Amino acid sequence: MPPKATRTSTRSSARQKIPSTRILEQIDATATPAREQRVATTPRRGGLATRARGAERPWRTTHVGRAASVGRATRAVTFEPVPPAPPKAQKSVDRPVEALSIPCVSLEDQADQLVAKLASIRKLQEAKSQRARLIQEVKGNDEDDNDDDEDAYDTTSNGVHVVEAGHRRRATSSVGPPRTHGWDGKPLSIQGLRREQGKKDLQRELKRRGRETPDTCDAQEYMDSEEIDFRVDPAAPHDYIVNFQLIVRINQAKVLTTARSDVKRSVVSNEGFEWVDDALQKVIEERIGDSDSDTARHHVAIKSLSGRVPITHEDVDDFGEETLSHAIKFTIEAKLQCADLTAAALPRKDLKRKADDSPALTPGERNDRTKQLRAQHQAERMEGYRVRANQLENLHNEWRCRDTSCPNNNQFCYFNVAEKPNAHFKLSAPDMDSWVSAIERADTGVSRYHPGDDMKARIYAKGPITRGQLESNKLTPAQRIRESEDKLADMRIKCEELRMRAEMSRLQERQDDRERRREEQEEEAERRREERQRQRDRDERQRQAEAREEERRREERQRQRDRDERQRQAEAREEERRVQEVRVREEAYRRQEIVHLNATRSTQSVNAAPSHQIPTLPSNPLPSCPFDSQEDEWNVVDAFFVYILSSVANQAARTELEHAREVAATNFWTLDDLKSMGIHNSDMYKEAIGEGLPYGILRTFGRRVKAFKSYYRASKQRREEIVAAERRRQEEAIRGSVTDQS
Numbered sequence: 001m002p003p004k005a006t007r008t009s010t011r012s013s014a015r016q017k018i019p020s021t022r023i024l025e026q027i028d029a030t031a032t033p034a035r036e037q038r039v040a041t042t043p044r045r046g047g048l049a050t051r052a053r054g055a056e057r058p059w060r061t062t063h064v065g066r067a068a069s070v071g072r073a074t075r076a077v078t079f080e081p082v083p084p085a086p087p088k089a090q091k092s093v094d095r096p097v098e099a100l101s102i103p104c105v106s107l108e109d110q111a112d113q114l115v116a117k118l119a120s121i122r123k124l125q126e127a128k129s130q131r132a133r134l135i136q137e138v139k140g141n142d143e144d145d146n147d148d149d150e151d152a153y154d155t156t157s158n159g160v161h162v163v164e165a166g167h168r169r170r171a172t173s174s175v176g177p178p179r180t181h182g183w184d185g186k187p188l189s190i191q192g193l194r195r196e197q198g199k200k201d202l203q204r205e206l207k208r209r210g211r212e213t214p215d216t217c218d219a220q221e222y223m224d225s226e227e228i229d230f231r232v233d234p235a236a237p238h239d240y241i242v243n244f245q246l247i248v249r250i251n252q253a254k255v256l257t258t259a260r261s262d263v264k265r266s267v268v269s270n271e272g273f274e275w276v277d278d279a280l281q282k283v284i285e286e287r288i289g290d291s292d293s294d295t296a297r298h299h300v301a302i303k304s305l306s307g308r309v310p311i312t313h314e315d316v317d318d319f320g321e322e323t324l325s326h327a328i329k330f331t332i333e334a335k336l337q338c339a340d341l342t343a344a345a346l347p348r349k350d351l352k353r354k355a356d357d358s359p360a361l362t363p364g365e366r367n368d369r370t371k372q373l374r375a376q377h378q379a380e381r382m383e384g385y386r387v388r389a390n391q392l393e394n395l396h397n398e399w400r401c402r403d404t405s406c407p408n409n410n411q412f413c414y415f416n417v418a419e420k421p422n423a424h425f426k427l428s429a430p431d432m433d434s435w436v437s438a439i440e441r442a443d444t445g446v447s448r449y450h451p452g453d454d455m456k457a458r459i460y461a462k463g464p465i466t467r468g469q470l471e472s473n474k475l476t477p478a479q480r481i482r483e484s485e486d487k488l489a490d491m492r493i494k495c496e497e498l499r500m501r502a503e504m505s506r507l508q509e510r511q512d513d514r515e516r517r518r519e520e521q522e523e524e525a526e527r528r529r530e531e532r533q534r535q536r537d538r539d540e541r542q543r544q545a546e547a548r549e550e551e552r553r554r555e556e557r558q559r560q561r562d563r564d565e566r567q568r569q570a571e572a573r574e575e576e577r578r579v580q581e582v583r584v585r586e587e588a589y590r591r592q593e594i595v596h597l598n599a600t601r602s603t604q605s606v607n608a609a610p611s612h613q614i615p616t617l618p619s620n621p622l623p624s625c626p627f628d629s630q631e632d633e634w635n636v637v638d639a640f641f642v643y644i645l646s647s648v649a650n651q652a653a654r655t656e657l658e659h660a661r662e663v664a665a666t667n668f669w670t671l672d673d674l675k676s677m678g679i680h681n682s683d684m685y686k687e688a689i690g691e692g693l694p695y696g697i698l699r700t701f702g703r704r705v706k707a708f709k710s711y712y713r714a715s716k717q718r719r720e721e722i723v724a725a726e727r728r729r730q731e732e733a734i735r736g737s738v739t740d741q742s
Helices: 006-016 019-029 033-038 066-070 106-140 189-212 216-224 264-288 321-326 348-352 369-398 429-441 453-462 477-603 633-645 651-667 671-676 683-690 695-699 701-741
Strands: 039-044 049-052 154-157 161-162 243-251 253-264 294-304 311-313 325-339 413-416 420-426
Touching: 019 264, 049 154, 106 477, 216 321, 243 264, 253 264, 264 325, 294 420, 348 477, 369 429, 413 453, 420 453, 429 453, 477 701, 633 671, 651 695, 683 695, 695 701
Parallel strands: 243 325
Antiparallel strands: 039 049, 154 161, 243 253, 294 311, 294 325, 413 420
């Protein structure tokens, strides 16, 4: 961000563009005494103004520099039309214009001569480029490019570099130091120094880029052809040098004073303050060591372009980016306190003081309220200066005239399309100051974009800028020749600059294309590697999922086989028990039948035919309920859960049913209890819900109990048929044995 230096930058531009004004000064200096009496030279801000006196000259002439025609903050200068040429009878020998040795050559001839000179320069450049390429092919690129301090080139009067005798030909040349004085011999302003430093930085950057490209020789030939004046925007930020100075005091004794002047603005936050921290840490390690120390404060004085005096801060982190952007020098003073390095922790006079309740101060520190207020007021003033500079800079950026048809182009104009279309009004330095003051006072209707009614009326009262209002007087032949030469020189410089920039752009594009292709190849390879890795990860996850699914299925099949095996074993045990009971009853019945037969045989005759009938086993009619009163209902409940689990495949449902089976066995529930659980808000329903059984399973118990009864009745009937068949077989066996005995 450019500093508050509007007038300074304008003066620097005026000093660089004042050769015509110096000629006028020489002309006025060689005038006759009579003319010296008639003309009085009065210096003014921004140029030289001559004021005519007396009645011998019927017109008034005002000579101003070019800086006066660009709307600089100066006093108003009267501009009048160019007077007619004096008659030939008034020509005298002592006129300053006739004393100049100006060749009688027209502008067209001068232009032809300059074009021919430019053609010869280009031929010399081409020959030099061919010579450099030949040397590059023979020797190779083995020159020392880093040795830029030696100057193996000399400059001729035409601005072309040639090789001195006895020096080794090199592919690059060094960049000279920046200029500190203008063409008129006066020192440059701060803005001018920054501009010159920016030019040299740009030249070094272009030379560095040229050395990094394959066509280094061609690029360097364009840069070494002649001294090119790069046009750098003054408003753009530049990477200038910032000075650092470090002062370290331990117990009010100065132990270190060092400085550094090679830190650039772009690395101040990193390299500059890291250097300060390293130096301070080194002093602490050398002087204090492991002793306890206390940092009283960090006193930082910043010399900035925006203020008149250095800015003082108590800590390095107190200032912001706005102050840092304008800083050109940092003076850092660190004050440390170490009790081990003093004769006593406190001064001798503190031993005689009486104890009080006031807080103890740090050794060596003063409770000076006036000093604190003075520093605070100074910081507030500096902050006000910075705010005002920022406001003024915003106004400059907002109201800079960009209209090329306006005489006040690239200066400051106020225009309002709604009120006065196609009219520009010049804004002077007092107008800008008044505008900034109104913004600071927060006047009604005043902002960065609106000056206010009173100020707008004053600006309108001056009248709009016209074409002849800011133009200077008619140029002399010498001035016209010099102006044409300047234009041709500028054109030649611009042509060479455009040519060099085009070549550098071509080389940069080639380098960018190579970088882009390499990056695309690397990105494609990286993408393929990532895709392969992702595919491998997906395959691995799929294999693991399949393995887990197969393991789960295997475990499920094993659990199903175990449940089926337990169910078969339970059914086999139950069947074995019932068969055993049938056998016991059959054995008892057989014994009773034998006793009965023996008694009958004793009473009847032997020849009589046996007329008795073997009684059959009593059979109970098929009740509506498949369960007998003699059966164990709790075993039936367990069989009911086995029946349900055999038809359920969902693992979550099986888990809940297993839990319900355990709860039913623990609470000795019957089938009627399970059936009544399906009734909402019943006693068994509430008890089951209290045991943590889900309502979805309880709701299906009624339907499942009904289906289980049919299943159980059919199973029981099959078992009874088996028992009846076994009984008939045994009866037939008994009859056969009785017949044999009889």
